[in-house]
Amino acid sequence: MAINSQHIVIIGGGPAGLEAASCLGTAGYRVTVLEKEKQTGGKLLIWDKLFPEFRNSDKVLNHLSNGFKTNPPQILTNAEVVSVIPENGQHRINLRDGQAFQADTVLITTGFKLYNAEKKEEYGYQIYENVITSFDLEKQLKTGNPIRIEAGLTPRRIAFIHCVGSRDIKSGNIYCSRTCCITGVKQAIEIKRRLSDAEVFNFYMDLRMFGQNFEELYIEAQQKWGVTFIRGRVSEIAENKDNSLQLKAEDTLSGRPIKMSFDLVVLLAGMVPEPRTVEIGKSAGLEFTSGNFLAGLDSHISQNETNTPGIFIAGTCREPLSVAETLTDARAATVKMISWLRENETSHKKPLIKRDND
């Protein structure tokens, strides 16, 4: 297979980065993936089962790794990118350890960070021992161990709180994180599967079941698993003497303020951009959305191109997305990158990987 000499660097080896790498490799491009962790896979390494079909996240990871049969990319781990500087029609990618790479085009797929739920102090995360985040729960589920609260007991009443750090001017994030509603449904079902006697409640403002089979999963949660959904945003949580938690909300559909006790409260914390991604964006002269995610050139017709020619973005570094959407987005970005590389092929560049400290 003829390998194109043009060089593409993908920053971030999560679902978006890996999917883009396999598409571009198959199309005959020379690709380098820079991943800051010691392993690629992004959040898929942490999540247990994936909505909507409860497939093990490993399955998707395997699929992504199998995409590399033809022309596999060069994957560098422990390689944290700190800046991208446009230079002589190319791009210079700087790592934290001082290494640098040259690329004809760059795809940023650095993903998202979980909103720091400590900031909503009224929910008591890191204050009350039985208040955890969806991230913490996912890690616990992945161990396969029985679900326990801090005292080693089995929780009997569990609450999920939606929109923690999203849709909230007070926390600075006006946007909806999109996937936390369905994550709440997924995790509620997963708890009922493992603890059939537990009572599980979800406190929501709106349920955003936009994806294929999401609404079906919501119905299943209600009908098959007996999960209760209460429409009301939680105002605060307090700890009782026995370490159980008292939660205050309004049941807005019946118009009554309610107080309920729970053994475990799970905060569905939203998605926020990685601070490092913001730095990279600034170094490359990119623009940002109102939520500080990397902004595409146009919200309808070119979401993956940026205002800096040759720099592309995909996945949750540009907006909250599910895995399926992330992969679609990554594939879409590669089409735009290939067009761009074709148009810029004529220029005489030396596209070899160059390491400054070689």
Next chain:
Amino acid sequence: MGKLYDRLNQDIRFIEGLNGCLNCGVCTAICPAAEFYHYDPRVICATVQSKDEKMIEALIRSETIWYCGECMSCKTRCPRNNTPGFVIMALRKLSQELGYFTDSEKGRQQFAIKRAIGGNILRTGYCVNPDIVSPQMHPEQGPVWDWISMNTPEIMKKMGSNYKQAGVGGMRAIAPEVLEELDRIFEVTGCYTLFDTIEKHSKHKANELGIEISDEGIGNEYFMTVYTENNGSHNG
């Protein structure tokens, strides 16, 4: 008269207080008044936001708007930066201006507040002080209050206050020039006009009900009626 909604929109507290409510219920969940009364700040925002004139009129004629304790807890939590407490203030003002407050038991208490607290401030510079809180009118203070009110000067002295004396310190006498300043503030800010409006509508109501009302002070039948009446349907 103009539309009620338009009149609300002339009140800075309303403009600041309601920026589009998404009906999440956090304000109600944090609201102490909602715990005790038939009161729901979320519903108030939804009602006003509907711009339905009939519903807004019903609201400012109702008991509901008088349940809020103006604690502003709702301000601290609302994800849309609304302040239902401010919305309530604007609704109350409108209810006072239009005289609708006399339609409700809690609303009629505006007269008692105006005559008692309003009078206290102008006379003494204090909303309340121990001399004003009489045991007969305030059984909630408990039996010890009898004794305290009979021995106020000695007790105040023991507690180290500057009771009714000129100068600085707690419970001091407020200087005449300060009282004059208060008087001017009430004049300039329209407080006196509002007082007159409350008086006018309350007298009208008293006459309608055939209850005796005086021009000043709290020693009249209408005052005692609005001060004590309780139909028992505000909570529970």
